[in-house]
Amino acid sequence: MRLSKRTPQLNAGSMADIAFLLLIFFLVTATISSDEGINRKLATPCPPNEDCNLASNNRNILRIIINNDDNIMLGEDVVLLENIKYEIKTFIDNNGDNTCSYCNGKQAPHASDNPREAIIALQHGKQTSYKRYIAVQNELTKAYHELRLQYCMKVLDKTYNQLNETDLKQIKEAYPFRVSEAETK
Structure with missing residues (x-):
């Protein structure tokens, strides 16, 4: 009897199928992280042949500056991150011109005329760190959220879950989110 010196052949046809199935399995089960950002509505660009300079009273602009050392400044004063929300709420809800029936402000001369005129x-x-920038943005968002929630309870006499589209529009008109990141003079 003769012995063959040939090695047996493996059928590699199904190997490609198995590799393809493993690839599909890992693509389906893997989580792909998605980048998230800050949800903000950007200002519309200025139409050509129009004057788009901001004609606002200096009193209605609250300047918040985060310097290169991550210090937060309101005007010329350095403030703590924990105090930003209170300062923003006080500035926006001032009722300086006495036209706001729902405002709780004390009509301070250094704060805004009313929430519709207030600009942050x-x-x-x-060299500002991204972490500090986001922390200030979060405090800004919290301030507006609390003011809108207060309006919801005081004026509309509803909880946030009871609001409809008309109510939400009314709240956004009462406290419009007006934040500018353009350089001011």
Whole structure:
């Protein structure tokens, strides 16, 4: 009897199928992280042949500056991150011109005329950390959220879950989110 010196052949036809199935399995089960950002509505660009300079009273602009050392400044004063929300709420809800029937402000001369006129001018240095910038943005969002929630309870006499589209529009008109990151003069 003769012995063959040939090695047996493996059928590699199904190997490609198995590799393909493993690839599909890992693509389906793997989680792909998605980048998230800050949900903000950007200002519309200025139409050609129109003057788009901001004609606002200086009193209605709250300047928040985050310098290169991550210090937060309101005007010329350095403030703590924990105090930003209170300062923003006090500025926006001031009722300086006495036209706001729902405002709780004390009509301070250094704060805004009313919430519809209030503008938050946020600026940051080139070396400002992203973490500090986001922390200030979060405090800004919290301030507006609390003011809108207060309006919801006081004026509309509803909880946030009971609101309809008309109510939400009314709240956004009462406390419009007006934040500018353009350089102010």
